[in-house]
Amino acid sequence: MCLGVPGKVTEVDGLTATVDFWGVKKRVRLETVDEPVKAGDYVLIHVGFAIRRIPEEEVGQTLALYDELIRATEKDLMTGDIRGEIDAAGGG
């Protein structure tokens, strides 16, 4: 759970944003992030809330771990936690 999950913002509507997680679009809350967020940004999401806007130049590094984990089996604990984080989004 501590890991959170990064996603790409596709639309911002006040305090909620639509975020794309590997093709799955969900709504997340933005009141907990301390920088303005716009479409195209990547944010780190925890239990349905954005907690960090990931600097653009660091997006690739951040995604590398997740890119691998998201394809692992259901039984994998880290994959399970990440999928749980995606399920947690839906705010708004």
Add this chain to the structure above:
Amino acid sequence: MPDMDGEDHFRRFEFRDPGRAQALRRTLSKLCEEIGENVSIMHVCGSHEQSIARFGLRSLLPERLNVIMGPGCPVCVTDMPEVDEAIALARQGITLATFGDMYRVPGSVKSLAQIKAEGADVRVVYSPWEALKLARDVEKEMVFFASGFETTAVPTAAVVLSDPPKNFSVLSAHKYIPPVMEIIAEMPQTRVQGFLAAGHAATITGWKIFERFVERHRIPVVTGGFEPLDILAALVELLELIRDGECRVVNAYPRCVTPEGNQQAQRMLWEVFQTEGGNWRGIAHVPNGNLRIRPKYAWVDARERFEIDLSGLWEEAPPGLAQECICGNIMAGIAGPKDCRLFGKDCTPQSPVGACMVSSEGTCKIWYEYGGHVIVKESPHERFEKREDFHDRVGGSQKG
């Protein structure tokens, strides 16, 4: 997900480069030689332990380097009476919502899953926002039993500040990490020489918060990410600080952790919560270790809103095996899962005795799932002994 352009692919390659892993491994060995004695480093994050176990990182570490998981699983350190409070509320007929890990954690007598089977209304949610929406759907009182470190307490605070419906309240079992690091540092039997700080808790608090700790305890702290190479690089930083006798904070995870942290999140956290002393399961009384709702939000605090009577519950006998569980020593870093008589036999993910086997962030569950248990600790502070089969199975691919 994203369209990776050429540059991103390059970054990714660099980030997983086996050559870099080897170089880091050699650096770690050299540093351990220079230090000339066994070194114990503690991390306090379930996701760090998952990554260490999943990627077989312990097989890359020098024999003299002992990386142990401390109290980094928020569900595991939730005290039994806190679970009991949730159970007592649900037995009063109140709808209770909680995270999946917490749902199965045994309290003194029972788990929430067990009382749901007996007819109580207990719902599993993934997010505090989902709990809020649920409260709008159910007409009667609904309590969100909230667990997690500061990273998770921030979203709970956001929900409290979002004008929730009148039937919604929070039973907070949220914990705050910095104070428990102080407790661990003072435990004579632990002898931790460096801390790998939890990356995403530090995303909220910032890394400067550890400066006072470092000054007081003369133990270096390094923030680290979750990629295998992130962790190895953070360990190199820590060993360099230990070798040089330098006590300071180093941020080895700058892509998420800043000096001051997420200040918007901190404002929300401290607007709603205050710290209080309380027991962490199996560890100790941790001054300022619990996050409790401030009196100005008493109307949303389940402890203020309801009479919670635990006496009836405690008259029921606790399960016998629980008394043999050594979760507390495991979370304090003075024992490993293999030191527990129950591990993998009477206590498995299918039939957990202690919280460490329930949560995906619990040391026992992580070792059970990823096979970290094949590294056998002889006794605290003595060297690790690695079984040959572990080298054969895990060591080959990454060692080259």
